[in-house]
Amino acid sequence: MERQILHVDVNNAFLSWTAVEMLKEGSKIDIRQIPAIIGGDESKRSGIVLAKSPKAKEFGIKTAETIYQAKMKCPNIQIYPSNFTIYKKYSNQLYNLLLEYTDKIERFSIDECFLDMTHYLMNDTLLNKGKEINKRVKEELGFTVNVGVAHNKLLAKMASDFTKPDRVHTLFEDEIPTKMWTLPISELFMIGKKTVPKLYNMQIKTIGDLAKTPQNLLIKKFGKHGLMMWEYANGIDKSEVEYKPQKPKGIGNSITLSQNISNIEKLEEILLALTEQVTYRLRKEKMLANVVNVQLRTHDFKDTSHQKKLASSTSSTKEIYAKAKELLNQMYIRGSQIRLIGLRVDNLVDEEQMQISLFTDNKNEKQEKLDKTIDKLKEKYGYNLITRAGKMELDDKIKFKK
DNA sequence: TCTGGGGTCCTAGGACCC
DNA sequence: TCTGGGGTCCTAGGACCC
Numbered sequence: 001m002e003r004q005i006l007h008v009d010v011n012n013a014f015l016s017w018t019a020v021e022m023l024k025e026g027s028k029i030d031i032r033q034i035p036a037i038i039g040g041d042e043s044k045r046s047g048i049v050l051a052k053s054p055k056a057k058e059f060g061i062k063t064a065e066t067i068y069q070a071k072m073k074c075p076n077i078q079i080y081p082s083n084f085t086i087y088k089k090y091s092n093q094l095y096n097l098l099l100e101y102t103d104k105i106e107r108f109s110i111d112e113c114f115l116d117m118t119h120y121l122m123n124d125t126l127l128n129k130g131k132e133i134n135k136r137v138k139e140e141l142g143f144t145v146n147v148g149v150a151h152n153k154l155l156a157k158m159a160s161d162f163t164k165p166d167r168v169h170t171l172f173e174d175e176i177p178t179k180m181w182t183l184p185i186s187e188l189f190m191i192g193k194k195t196v197p198k199l200y201n202m203q204i205k206t207i208g209d210l211a212k213t214p215q216n217l218l219i220k221k222f223g224k225h226g227l228m229m230w231e232y233a234n235g236i237d238k239s240e241v242e243y244k245p246q247k248p249k250g251i252g253n254s255i256t257l258s259q260n261i262s263n264i265e266k267l268e269e270i271l272l273a274l275t276e277q278v279t280y281r282l283r284k285e286k287m288l289a290n291v292v293n294v295q296l297r298t299h300d301f302k303d304t305s306h307q308k309k310l311a312s313s314t315s316s317t318k319e320i321y322a323k324a325k326e327l328l329n330q331m332y333i334r335g336s337q338i339r340l341i342g343l344r345v346d347n348l349v350d351e352e353q354m355q356i357s358l359f360t361d362n363k364n365e366k367q368e369k370l371d372k373t374i375d376k377l378k379e380k381y382g383y384n385l386i387t388r389a390g391k392m393e394l395d396d397k398i399k400f401k402k
Numbered sequence: 403t404c405t406g407g408g409g410t411c412c413t414a415g416g417a418c419c420c
Numbered sequence: 421t422c423t424g425g426g427g428t429c430c431t432a433g434g435a436c437c438c
Contacts, residue, residue, distance in 0.1 A: 190437080254408080304433090306432075
């Protein structure tokens, strides 16, 4: 049976949501109507564009470029800081409205959802549902969305990306040649800036060119990725709307330092702070990790990462930090200037599943109890209050994820 | 000029075992 | 002396997404 899929994409999400919040706070200006961007903090060396208004776009400003570049293109650009608490609030408002249409919703990112409407059309058409959602979000929530209407996720996502903002587009199978094959390959989902020049060298310039390229040629050159892009170019996507909440496969925290650091003790202190955040989130998910990974970026943007399997799965701050410290010392070249340091845990498993098969010794139990007590205090009093001795000032510098 | 942070998935080479 | 493969696990790095 043919599936009925919608993709809902918030237009300039961070900027629109900031605009709505500002208007609610009594602001006289709507930053969606002027050249404006949501940007990081240049003084913290995270000065990139996170979202832009249509007027900012007219100046040629692009998402992810530096604020410096944005200012060069438009000296009068208005810059507003990001605020993820607000974004979460509006993201949830959108989700709750969409729940009135189907409970089969996949939250693809903070500002994108897939809806499986297959058994929820009620004598209406998919296109009408899409139009209704578009209208209701605008009227009831105050921001606009694009809606893609199709028979699978890939085509719905491509459709919602056509012309913006505040539009509803269909991309049914018979529309693929006219609406999708005419587009440059860079527009196809999962074709990034490294793949585009390789395809250009093969004289593949449009999605249509890609669709007509022999499948086995692409597999030979790109492996699995080659098969996937051939299928996408032909509008083939069998993946389901994953509406059940998914457990994370890994959890990480990283920070760009306000200044480069070449002192290993300092790096270790920051690594401990990162470990505490990561293990806190890990325990909140009721999961244990099997792999610890440390990432470093040098002043000249050279990235290295080392990872190591643990003897047994754990969420203990002490155990994970011990391994992380070992990795850091193993990979850090004395004297090199470090710009970014990151910690992630991978190969996560459910805590309960592990407990059945595990005997715990007293030493670990004591450490677990300590970690859990700290977690409870963090819940109660906030994140920055409970810190280990000697790194109070560090916590101020690190943005914590809740 | 100055270049975030959080993810997922894939590949390739080496180690090790049968 | 000179010669195997196949399978799995581990690790580093890369590509892509928002």
